[in-house]
Amino acid sequence: MEDLTLAQGFAIISLNALDSRHMTTAKRMALRCISAAAILELYLKGCFTEKEEQLVLNREVLVQPNVLLYQAEVLRHIFKKKTSLEGTFAWWLMKASALSDKSLKKVEHAITDSLKGLNLVEEIPTLLGCDLLYVTAEITMREYRSNSLEYNRQVEGTRSEVLEEGELTDEDIAKLWLLRESACLNEIFTKKELDNVLIRFNELYQSSRLAKRLFEVCIHHMAETAVKNFLSFKKQIMSTPVGTGINFDFPFIERSQSVFIDTEAMFSKPEKRLEDVLKRLNHYGHEVTVIRAGVVPLLKIDNVLYEAVPDAVMGKIPIQGMRLRRYQI
Amino acid sequence: MSRQRSLEKIAASEYVSIGELVRLTGSRYSTLKFYTEEGMLPFEQEEENLTRRFPREKTVARIHEIQGMKKQGCSIPEIKKLLQE
Incomplete structure (x- = not known):
């Protein structure tokens, strides 16, 4: 049993059952949020220097021993050749989520490697890869599978914190926002529970400083969300008798x-x-x-x-x- | 701002929340909620609207006990009866 970081815990939920070799829309959305989670972790750890509304970060942070590999990977793509960057809280999150597909792929490798090392994620062959059309086209298809116990722990842990009365921790607030932005909320909450989640969002917006800052930021792309929702709806319909x-x-x-x-x-x-x-x-x-x-x-x-x-x-x-x-x- | 407690801290504390119990045991939230509502898990609540606190050692042992009985094929009413004895 390991203490996972915010990004690792979110990756366990969002990358499960996604194509591991190709950049699908659902995976792109998950990776954008994982990159944003890396920035949130640094923010919660107090790595940023706050000047009024601006958050400042120096490139030197990359060599600090407490900065994890995937966090460094995200920062490297944001910094490029600059030695220091300054921007609002929303700017940092937008910047992290707007990485190119090539950069997102590197972030993906960094985060999945950290999880594979803990035996919490593995790559398994997709059944579709056995189909005649895929075999003759020599397309190899593989997907991520999260460790079922850890997946359960992450999903149920979040569900219990959100649905139960009581104060939410910063990590839970951040995870709730990540789930909203990656369109994963309806994967872990039922339709009925989503009504309570919405009430929780409003309560948090009024009571928590972090939630007020975070919930105003939107990093999702409407077109991508629509595609993901349509595809999951189609799959759901085709699973009925x-x-x-x-x-x-x-x-x-x-x-x-x-x-x-x-x-x-x-x-x-x-x-x-x-x-x-x-x-x-x-x-x-x-x-x-x-x-x-x-x-x-x-x-x-x-x-x-x-x-x-x-x-x-x-x-x-x-x-x-x-x-x-x-x-x- | 309040931060999430590490597993190490949770495992050393006297009382835990239902969310922390989920993290400790890997059980489903709905299952633990159901056990609580059925009076199978001991908890403390200072006032009606305050969060329920579970005595860690006793509750984790009780969850394992229930899981063991379920593996043996006992139904929930049977488990409740056995726990009351």
Whole structure:
């Protein structure tokens, strides 16, 4: 059990299940907030010199032993060649969140390395990587998976502090703001709880100096938030019993929920088809257990149940195989 | 401005909040809240609107006890009965 920093704790929540190799919209939003979290940590630690409304920071801070690698990475991209920078609280946060994709990638490596070192984050293959189209295009897909106990600790810790009566710590206020800016609030609070969270936001705005300063700053981009919300809504709809059926006939709607695995021989027997599917899944490092064999086998892949339904796709010639469909419990 | 207590400090203090209990045990907030409402976890509250304080050692031991009984297949009413005995 480790004491994680604000940025590390937030990364455990926001990077979980995101593509680890490509810069997706959801990941960009998470990384912008992780960079802002690094600045908030320095602010809470008192590394900035305050001159009226301006916060001043010298480049010398980069060599201080208490500055962590990912914090230094964020600062390096903000400072560039300057020796000292001065700006308002909002300016620093905006600057940290407006890093280029290249810089964000470096911040990502720095933060995930720190978490991988603690065995709290790992990279696992995505099931979609087994799909015929991805295999033939030689696209390798991997995603982050946070340690489930630590993920639970972070999410439930924040939920309890926010939903329970009592004073919030600065870290909790900062995390609440980060969750708002990364559009992750609805991932950890239910719709009903969100009403209470909104009340909490208003209370904090009036009672806490940090909250008043922080909640006025918006680092999210409307277009990115809209894209992220739309994609998660689509995924949610396609996970329902009706959605799963629709997605089986029209797999392009939500590819990650309908994976097609081609079989070696045409018109092969159910046992041979299953063998081919297991071979592909094992090759890509997935943990598979056959719950039920037969014409439509039931498989447990990485703790999620899927039915493997015989199917064919039309290329220049018909390609036979099996389509994995999320099994509704 | 109030800062978050480190795990080391939480693990050494006599009383903890429900959020700190979540961090200590890794249990879900809703689960601990439910146990509290059902009277399965001991707590102190000075006035009605003040935060509940849980005696750390006793409560953590109680949570582990409940988890153990759940693993053995006991239902919540059964656990409540056993705890009262």
